[in-house]
Amino acid sequence: MKKLVEILPDKQALIERSLTLVLEKMQSAIQERGQCTLALSGGSTPKPLYEALAEQPLPWEKIQVFWGDERYVPSDHPESNQRMARQAWLDRVSIPAANIHPMPTSAGDPARDAQNYETELQQWFKLHSGEVPVFDIVLLGIGDDGHTASLFPRTEALKVSDRLVTVGNKDGQPRLTFTARLINQARCVIFLVAGESKRPALKQIFAPSGDEMTYPARLVQPKGELWWLLDKAAGAELNSTTSDQRAIGDQSLKANN
Numbered sequence: 001m002k003k004l005v006e007i008l009p010d011k012q013a014l015i016e017r018s019l020t021l022v023l024e025k026m027q028s029a030i031q032e033r034g035q036c037t038l039a040l041s042g043g044s045t046p047k048p049l050y051e052a053l054a055e056q057p058l059p060w061e062k063i064q065v066f067w068g069d070e071r072y073v074p075s076d077h078p079e080s081n082q083r084m085a086r087q088a089w090l091d092r093v094s095i096p097a098a099n100i101h102p103m104p105t106s107a108g109d110p111a112r113d114a115q116n117y118e119t120e121l122q123q124w125f126k127l128h129s130g131e132v133p134v135f136d137i138v139l140l141g142i143g144d145d146g147h148t149a150s151l152f153p154r155t156e157a158l159k160v161s162d163r164l165v166t167v168g169n170k171d172g173q174p175r176l177t178f179t180a181r182l183i184n185q186a187r188c189v190i191f192l193v194a195g196e197s198k199r200p201a202l203k204q205i206f207a208p209s210g211d212e213m214t215y216p217a218r219l220v221q222p223k224g225e226l227w228w229l230l231d232k233a234a235g236a237e238l239n240s241t242t243s244d245q246r247a248i249g250d251q252s253l254k255a256n257n
């Protein structure tokens with residue numbers, strides 16, 4: 001795993017940097033394999049990135065869009081991650097409908113829909129039983145509590161090691177989520193983190209040792225590249241002594257001040 005941390009001056013710079021990085025990874029995937037498989041994060045942070053992607057002249061037929069997690073609500077519900085990404089981006093570009101793979105939430109049973117999406121992934125990636133899809137890009141955020149995707153602290157989803165998709169739980173509300181096992185197969189994982197409220201969780205996530213059940217984002221150790229793009233409000237305490245490139249263990253920290 002190659003881990004890179006960049007601290008950007010503000011959220012606008014964070015979004016601009018995330019756009020250039022995502023475009024770079026999309027382009028290399030398409031050049032190397034003829035297509036790019038991308039799993040989206042939900043929440044509020046990535047929305048301006050999705051809006052910026054809608055302005056890009058991309059070969060949409062070569063881009064396959066999945067979701068890394070989803071609230072267990074109808075696709076037209078204000079809380080739906082699918083709805084947010086469609087309004088911000090996908091409804092605004094000529095991407096084929098078949099290239100959009102939302103997590104299903106209509107079976108009335110989160111466990112059944114988690115299995116449905118797992119089956120869809122296995123079929124789409126043409127996998128044999130037991131094989132794990134390798135996404136080109138997985139976008140993630142973190143909550144103030146250190147969760148990522150819908151892998152929430154001290155929940156059963158964190159222990160699931162034999163599935164691709166499972167049921168997350170936020171305060172009793174079911175969600176569908178990639179498992180850590182699936183996320184960690186990715187060629188490139190990109191965390192987008194903005195805002196001072198994320199600072200305490202980031203310190204725990206970046207600590208040399210810590211409890212993954214308490215800070216689930218610590219579970220994300222992909223085989224490929226791991227990028228942390230932070231704004232200064234979120235990442236300030238990770239960069240207390242230097243403003244240039246420096247190595248901390250296996251990670252390099254760069255502040256674009």
Ligand SMILES: O=C(O)[C@H](O)[C@@H](O)[C@H](O)[C@H](O)COP(=O)(O)O
Binds near residue numbers: 045140143147148
């Ligand atoms: O479905 C979701 O909400 C996300 O996948 C979730 O993991 C999100 O990334 C974090 O909660 C951060 O959310 P914000 O970007 O809104 O801070």
